[in-house]
Amino acid sequence: MTSYAEQIKHRGYSELPVIKRPSKELLSLSSLITPLLKENTEIKKMSKKEVLYYSRSFLLKYFNLHNVPYEKKIGHIPFSIELSSSIHPFKLPVKTISDTDLFYGCSHEVLIFNTKAKACSSLKYRWIELSKDLTELASLAYTHEITHTQLNHLPDSIHDYNNIEFLSIFLELVEASESLNKDLMRIHDYYRLRELKEIITELDQYHDTTNPEIHDILLEGTSYLHSTLKAYHLFYKYIEGDINLRRTIMVGIQRVFNHLMSVEDLLAYFNITYENSIDKELFKSHLRGI
Numbered sequence: 001m002t003s004y005a006e007q008i009k010h011r012g013y014s015e016l017p018v019i020k021r022p023s024k025e026l027l028s029l030s031s032l033i034t035p036l037l038k039e040n041t042e043i044k045k046m047s048k049k050e051v052l053y054y055s056r057s058f059l060l061k062y063f064n065l066h067n068v069p070y071e072k073k074i075g076h077i078p079f080s081i082e083l084s085s086s087i088h089p090f091k092l093p094v095k096t097i098s099d100t101d102l103f104y105g106c107s108h109e110v111l112i113f114n115t116k117a118k119a120c121s122s123l124k125y126r127w128i129e130l131s132k133d134l135t136e137l138a139s140l141a142y143t144h145e146i147t148h149t150q151l152n153h154l155p156d157s158i159h160d161y162n163n164i165e166f167l168s169i170f171l172e173l174v175e176a177s178e179s180l181n182k183d184l185m186r187i188h189d190y191y192r193l194r195e196l197k198e199i200i201t202e203l204d205q206y207h208d209t210t211n212p213e214i215h216d217i218l219l220e221g222t223s224y225l226h227s228t229l230k231a232y233h234l235f236y237k238y239i240e241g242d243i244n245l246r247r248t249i250m251v252g253i254q255r256v257f258n259h260l261m262s263v264e265d266l267l268a269y270f271n272i273t274y275e276n277s278i279d280k281e282l283f284k285s286h287l288r289g290i
Contacts, residue, residue: 004216010111011123011152013161015217017222019215021122021207022200025278030200032283033193041183041190043102043135051134055142056090058175062250063257065089068137068149071110071124084124089149093127094142096134103191104131107148123153136184136193143175150257158263162274165227166234166263167253173235176223191285196228229277234270236282239289 005016022030046054059065066085097104106129112122128145130138147168151157158164169192176188199221206214238249252269255261268271 001069004219008161008219011161012155015161017162017219017226019203019207019218019222022204023278025280026200029206029278029280029283030197032280032287033197034185036189036287037194037197041187042189043137043183044181046134046136046138048096048134051130051138052090052094052144054136055146055175056138058139058178059143059146059171063150063254065146065150066257068092069122069153070125071126089125090145092125092149095127095129096132097129098132100131101191102131102133102135103137103141103188105129105138105145107145107152109152118224119128125149125153136181137187138174140172140184140188144172147171149261154259156262157259160264162223162226163230163263163267164223166230166267169228169255170234170238171253174238177235177239184286185285192228195224199225229274230267230272230288233272233279233282234267235258236286237272238269262265 008016040282065088068089070092071087072083072085092107108126108129110124110126112124128142130141141190145168151167152164172188172192173185176185179185202221203218203225206218209215234249238246241249249270252261252266256263256266
């Protein structure tokens with residue numbers, strides 16, 4: 001089985017996330033999350049049609065989405081064939097999967113490798129998965145995965161693998177903030193910040209591991225750690241900003257989707273770094289607001 005490190009390199013990233021023990025500041029920030037994890041709120045169930053409708057309405061309110069490379073398998077192994085085309089991301093098949101949490105989402109991709117260079121030469125999308133137990137959270141998860149389809153196959157749209165989840169998480173937050181259900185942000189944070197706390201705990205306990213399986217988990221966790229902190233930082237600027245700043249942020253994201261700038265260019269424009277995103281006051285303000 002291909003290791004997570006090898007998968008990252010196959011996607012064209014020359015540098016892997018650096019696994020570090022969390023700083024005192026990060027551990028202190030993690031402690032703020034604990035009270036939130038004790039709370040849970042009833043969440044509205046939805047049909048698949050409703051889930052897709054709310055996500056699509058949100059995304060089309062702000063963005064022009066581009067077609068994506070799609071691969072469809074016809075028949076069964078060993079007689080299956082692959083048919084490739086370019087389709088709108090909303091036309092990607094959506095499958096619902098049992099035994100997953102309510103916030104589950106996954107975009108299934110296939111990589112075609114150049115065996116000599118050991119680098120990704122082509123990425124195509126096959127389908128998107130959501131939890132079989134569909135709720136309002138599934139709309140946020142779908143938005144997350146559609147955002148990936150606008151970035152993952154474009155070379156140099158994201159230079160640092162630590163930023164691969166940044167825009168997907170940021171748009172979850174914006175969509176949750178615009179929901180008519182005022183509890184949706186708290187429900188969203190219950191899952192997203194619980195994951196953040198778990199990552200910080202794992203890094204603190206196993207940062208010096210030599211176990212390859214745990215190492216892979218920490219590599220993925222490190223990218224989620226960086227992306228989550230930066231997404232909440234930009235969201236704080238977005239919520240606190242006036243209409244012009246909000247428009248500037250969304251126009252910047254569209255420029256990233258259009259391949260006119262990178263995610264790192266966007267982060268630099270708004271002065272968002274990993275270090276300045278470890279901000280207890282920012283998270284205190286956010287948690288008070290929900």
